[in-house]
């Protein structure tokens with residue numbers, strides 16, 4: 001096993017944060033599904049859609065780690081601040097571009 005540590009190391013944290021985000025979303029989604037079977041609440045359905053969207057963004061972030069574009073804003077191409085990636089490891093846009101698109 002010859003892992004390129006110097007290259008893998010900075011993204012190691014990102015991967016872990018993404019894994020963590022995904023695991024917790026999946027757990028929430030499962031809990032939501034179980035609740036929903038009992039109640040059929042529209043609000044819960046909305047939450048589920050939002051969570052599925054986040055999960056999709058997490059998957060996309062994993063793909064960006066693979067292709068080497070992780071950590072840059074998809075709109076302006078600037079590097080995303082580390083603090084932002086810590087809070088939102090799957091974010092696609094910097095704060096300025098996020099605001100513009102919202």
Ligand SMILES: [Zn+2]
Nearest residue numbers: 073076094097
């Ligand atoms: Zn941007």
